[in-house]
Amino acid sequence: MEQAGRxxxxxxxxxxxxxxxxxxxxxxxxxxxxxxxxxxxxxPEYWGNGWGKALLSAAVKQLESMG
Structure with missing residues (x-):
């Protein structure tokens, strides 16, 4: 999962x-x-329960922290 710049x-x-x-x-x-x-x-068994929304939110916050 590790990749330079990502x-x-x-x-x-x-x-x-x-x-x-x-x-x-x-x-x-x-x-x-x-x-x-x-x-x-x-x-798939975690779809529809807000888990994806939480993950997307965390990714957006990570991008914000990167500037």
């Missing part, structure tokens, strides 16, 4: 990984200064 987040329920998100500075030259959520995955 931040990866894990969503855990206890010790079980139930979701992941990855974000970085925009990879599109025309969007320099913007951020990009590269991926967001959530196990």
């Amino acid at each position: 931040e990866s987040l894990l969503l855990l329920k206890g010790e079980k990984i139930v979701g992941t998100a990855s974000c970085c500075a925009s990879r599109t030259p025309e969007l320099a200064g913007w951020g990009e959520i590269v991926s967001l995955y959530l196990l």
Whole structure:
């Protein structure tokens, strides 16, 4: 999951990984200064309960902290 210039987040329920998100500075030259959520995955059994929204929110906060 580690890649230079990319931040990866894990969503855990206890010790079980139930979701992941990855974000970085925009990879599109025309969007320099913007951020990009590269991926967001959530196990299907966790859909519809707010877990994905929480993961997306965490990814946006991570992008904000990156400037």
